[in-house]
């Protein structure tokens with residue numbers, strides 16, 4: 386049977402993430418039979434809630450997904466609420482009692498999954514108290530899922546990791562990067578390793594450059610308080626972008642299993658060139674959105690947003706060039722850009738292949754042919770395109786670019802599993818392929834810290850791009866000075 390057996394204890398059970406992502410994902414797994422009779426959920430947070438109230442909240446959060454009211458109520462009946470102060474060891478004995486009661490009631494075989502969906506300040510103390518409060522089981526599994534951010538630089542991440550590792554082993558820790566749960570991010574490996582046509586060309590002899598764009602049209606919304614201490618570099622580059630880079634750059638693993646894949650990702654990240662502080666301006670561009678009016682709609686600038694300092698130096702945009710110093714990638718720039726309040730919401734990867742040695746099709750000029758480009762559309766569109774040069778119909782020998790395109794239908798996209806659904810199921814299966822290993826976190830922070838420090842040493846004239854654009858002009862110059870252009874220009 387595909388049924389998974391576990392007790393979920395969610396710290397931050399009243400929070401936004403739990404309501405928006407976790408409860409709906411658990412319900413999807415329930416609908417598909419991965420969760421059935423033998424599961425229970427304890428939601429914890431400071432406030433006092435009754436089980437009844439909690440179940441109503443859970444029912445609300447799956448509204449729209451539910452097969453029927455009865456089915457939703459049946460699902461919600463597995464949920465229990467426990468008011469809890471994470472720093473008070475006494476509270477863990479109450480939690481332990483409830484844990485044991487539910488373990489017996491639902492025959493959970495001692496399988497425990499602890500989900501930390503709250504402020505990272507408490508990750509260390511919670512893991513310690515789970516151990517000291519004897520909540521870890523000997524009979525089943527103990528697994529810890531942690532949300533981002535994992536530290537705010539290398540040393541804070543190291544400290545956090547040491548705190549957690551005092552109670553949980555590396556293979557019990559599941560560090561979430563929700564990009565790894567995305568359908569099309571998981572497809573990177575399929576494109577590479579299921580197609581000889583690509584894998585044989587996946588190196589510096591045939592690839593000219595790679596471009597990764599994570600563009601968001603929204604601003605910081607209500608998250609100004611968090612975001613103003615983070616910025617795009619920590620919020621997006623340290624995790625999501627470097628994770629995508631590692632999947633694009635890694636050597637083929639011997640098997641598609643967590644141990645083998647992560648070993649290759651770690652090696653790729655360790656080969657990323659660490660910049661000298663004085664080189665940072667040459668490789669990185671930062672930006673912050675200013676107010677503007679787009680199609681009659683007015684947008685505030687970042688500094689006018691809620692909980693943001695009026696003279697904030699926080700970047701809401703970052704573009705850069707990553708170099709990977711190994712045999713496969715030497716000399717191939719991996720360009721990336723990400724930002725808030727850009728022209729469009731969309732994530733895509735463009736892989737530009739090198740040109741043929743000579744353009745035989747154009748006698749009159751030295752114009753090179755347009756490059757072959759493989760595009761992986763991550764979201765909201767999911768799919769691929771491949772641009773080829775072909776002969777234009779007619780008497781001459783002119784060429785034109787043909788775009789082969791396959792985009793998942795709206796229906797397929799709507800029915801594809803949610804990132805959190807996949808990741809929770811992976812964790813239940815003990816499969817950590819799509820979670821970040823500590824060594825990946827460590828390498829990523831070392832790369833990011835150098836940039837952060839260089840930037841912190843210099844004040845910059847912000848804002849420098851209008852809402853609704855694709856970032857500051859310097860982002861375009863980053864490529865043009867190397868003879869390239871952003872392939873995607875919304």
Ligand code: BG6
Nearest residue numbers: 533563599601620621625732764
């Ligand atoms: C999060 C960032 O990790 O990713 C947010 O904290 C960002 O600032 C979000 O908006 C983007 O995720 P997605 O899935 O909407 O591309």
